Amino acid sequence: MVTITKTDDSPMQEYLGKIQDINRKINKVGIEFPDNLLACFFLMGLPMDKYEGLLRNLEREDEKLNTKTVKAKLLLEEIGLLHTVILLKEMVTITKTDDLPMQEYLGKIQDINRKINKVGIEFPDNLLACFFLMGLLMDKYEGLVRN
Numbered sequence: 001m002v003t004i005t006k007t008d009d010s011p012m013q014e015y016l017g018k019i020q021d022i023n024r025k026i027n028k029v030g031i032e033f034p035d036n037l038l039a040c041f042f043l044m045g046l047p048m049d050k051y052e053g054l055l056r057n058l059e060r061e062d063e064k065l066n067t068k069t070v071k072a073k074l075l076l077e078e079i080g081l082l083h084t085v086i087l088l089k090e091m092v093t094i095t096k097t098d099d100l101p102m103q104e105y106l107g108k109i110q111d112i113n114r115k116i117n118k119v120g121i122e123f124p125d126n127l128l129a130c131f132f133l134m135g136l137l138m139d140k141y142e143g144l145v146r147n
Contacts, residue, residue, distance in 0.1 A: 042074065092135075094112075
């Protein structure tokens, strides 16, 4: 169980399932891990760069570590990460068209930015300005983008 790691291309449910399968096999031979140790096994194989915040939050909680809580938080975290990626993709693919007024175009990007802020990601103003400029039609606004 300690050698199983969560990779970017494997869903969280699959990762947790592998650990649970091994745990069931071990249980069949009469060895039973305490629930809080199994919860630690869930956390051990996570990539620290992506789950450090979640791990720190779990550290701060007063409640005892258990598999039910850890599984729920990991699955919710994955949904949050996927949602953020979807929002970022949406932000960089919004295009200013002739039939989309500038104010509405800017409002769409600001709305997505507010949603992304809710999950703890804040872009510096200069990066947000780049998102605004990326969606402008290059042929129509080329001079503005180059300056």
